[in-house]
Amino acid sequence: MTQNAVETQTKNGKKSDKEYSIEWFEKTCIIKYKGKIKDRKVLKFVPFINSLGEAGVSIIAWLSVIVGYLSLMAVMIEYTGKISYIWLVILCIIPFSLFCYGLVLTPYVKYVGITGCKNCHKVYAYEETKNPEIKEVSTEDSYTISITRYWKCKYCGYMDITASPENITARKEKKLKKHIKIKCENCGKTELWLEYKKPDERSEENIFTRIRYYKCEYCGHINLKVEIKSACTESSTWESRGSDPRILN
Ligand SMILES: [Zn+2]
């Protein structure tokens, strides 16, 4: 890493675990912050997870999606127009819930895969010991995300550390050709700026986040413009999320 860091920005929220830091090395920036320990409530309903691990979660996720979808279609075909609308909705609740459960479970497949113990070789053995650390590295032409998790095996006590992007896809996007009005969060001046470097885009579980960079030519501060969109609907549009670049969950 070069020593010509031109700027370090640190944001402090109300709690210490809300902190994030941004370091700049010319057009490369490194963003670091703490993530959350993964909530495992949804995995409690997966049978045989302690013996099948990742495979068990994968099978239940796919079965739930397929059986839920087919049952939903069967109910609709069989009963539409024959029973009241209310009864049709009631009959759809279970298949629809099954379908949704499968979708919710899918992102956990990789996570459960990481929890196999390297020492005693038991599956779904690791428990997280502290909050993970997330590091995002953005250069002019590349954008990578790494989540470092800290583990302890619940069977043999083996301690381990893993780093991977998990389910996050990160990529570079094209710069906008037009000037955008930005108020510098450092010096407060408002001006029309072109983007400083190519924007970054990441997606996780149908949530898309885009980070654009604007350098203030008065004070040199690099302002972040973060936008978010849900890909659930065709009509979903990018909404501003201020300057906080962190992953939400
Ligand atoms: Zn172990």
Ligand SMILES: [Zn+2]
């Ligand atoms: Zn400024």
